[in-house]
Amino acid sequence: MTTTPMPVLEELSAAEALRLMAGVPVGRVVFTEGALPAIRPVHFVLDDGGIVFRIVGAQRLADGLHNTVVAFQTDEYQADRGDGWTVTATGHATRITDQDEIARLARQLPLPWSDRGHMFRIEPELVTGRRLTR
Amino acid sequence: MTTTPMPVLEELSAAEALRLMAGVPVGRVVFTEGALPAIRPVHFVLDDGGIVFRIVGAQRLADGLHNTVVAFQTDEYQADRGDGWTVTATGHATRITDQDEIARLARQLPLPWSDRGHMFRIEPELVTGRRLTR
Numbered sequence: 001m002t003t004t005p006m007p008v009l010e011e012l013s014a015a016e017a018l019r020l021m022a023g024v025p026v027g028r029v030v031f032t033e034g035a036l037p038a039i040r041p042v043h044f045v046l047d048d049g050g051i052v053f054r055i056v057g058a059q060r061l062a063d064g065l066h067n068t069v070v071a072f073q074t075d076e077y078q079a080d081r082g083d084g085w086t087v088t089a090t091g092h093a094t095r096i097t098d099q100d101e102i103a104r105l106a107r108q109l110p111l112p113w114s115d116r117g118h119m120f121r122i123e124p125e126l127v128t129g130r131r132l133t134r
Numbered sequence: 135m136t137t138t139p140m141p142v143l144e145e146l147s148a149a150e151a152l153r154l155m156a157g158v159p160v161g162r163v164v165f166t167e168g169a170l171p172a173i174r175p176v177h178f179v180l181d182d183g184g185i186v187f188r189i190v191g192a193q194r195l196a197d198g199l200h201n202t203v204v205a206f207q208t209d210e211y212q213a214d215r216g217d218g219w220t221v222t223a224t225g226h227a228t229r230i231t232d233q234d235e236i237a238r239l240a241r242q243l244p245l246p247w248s249d250r251g252h253m254f255r256i257e258p259e260l261v262t263g264r265r266l267t268r
Contacts, residue, residue, distance in 0.1 A: 025213050037166065037171065041209050041218075088172075
């Protein structure tokens with residue numbers, strides 16, 4: 001049996017964490033739905049420090065997200081190397097209703113995700129990240 | 135501009151969802167920490183219908199997880215094809231304290247994750263999954 005190198009866990013600065021987050025296409029919105037923890041993968045874009053995404057679902061879901069504190073998480077993991085990183089941004093989610101703003105942001109989201117569902121913006125108040133290396 | 139095929143979102147059966155979950159090495163525990171939504175990637179193993187993982191962190195984190203309802207999520211996304219799946223299991227998390235049980239389960243977890251942190255088991259009460267295809 002070969003020795004497995006012990007992993008090293010490194011805390012990331014907020015700037016480095018957001019840089020990593022910006023490099024992946026999909027993140028996960030973590031929220032509470034009907035008093036239960038819930039999570040939804042979404043395409044997203046970083047816009048002037050905010051995390052913007054659309055979420056497809058019932059009106060109840062959109063109402064439940066608006067003006068609540070949510071977490072937004074991205075990660076990457078390389079199973080063969082056993083290394084990776086995770087970044088979580090926590091902040092208030094606000095539903096975007098201004099049609100000009102929706103049109104502007106929709107152009108930044110990848111097709112066909114740009115034109116469906118309720119659009120939200122998270123203003124990160126806390127950004128944490130950890131990188132795992134061997 | 136080429137036409138992007140509209141994605142098709144398919145609800146998965148619980149059996150198919152758990153089969154997909156079993157095929158990936160890392161999942162994400164979704165819980166509440168200090169009244170805020172929190173998420174942690176972990177290595178895990180499915181054991182007789184339960185989701186078993188170790189989580190490294192403060193005693194406060196372990197105390198906070200025990201006997202609470204958490205979500206456990208896995209996904210895969212192929213950016214080049216724009217397809218993927220997500221599976222979420224929701225249920226009570228229980229800290230495992232029996233040393234024989236810990237030793238038995240630790241042998242199923244990949245090194246070096248098998249020997250550090252508090253070990254938990256989630257008994258899924260609700261399993262949902264969706265597959266996205268073009």
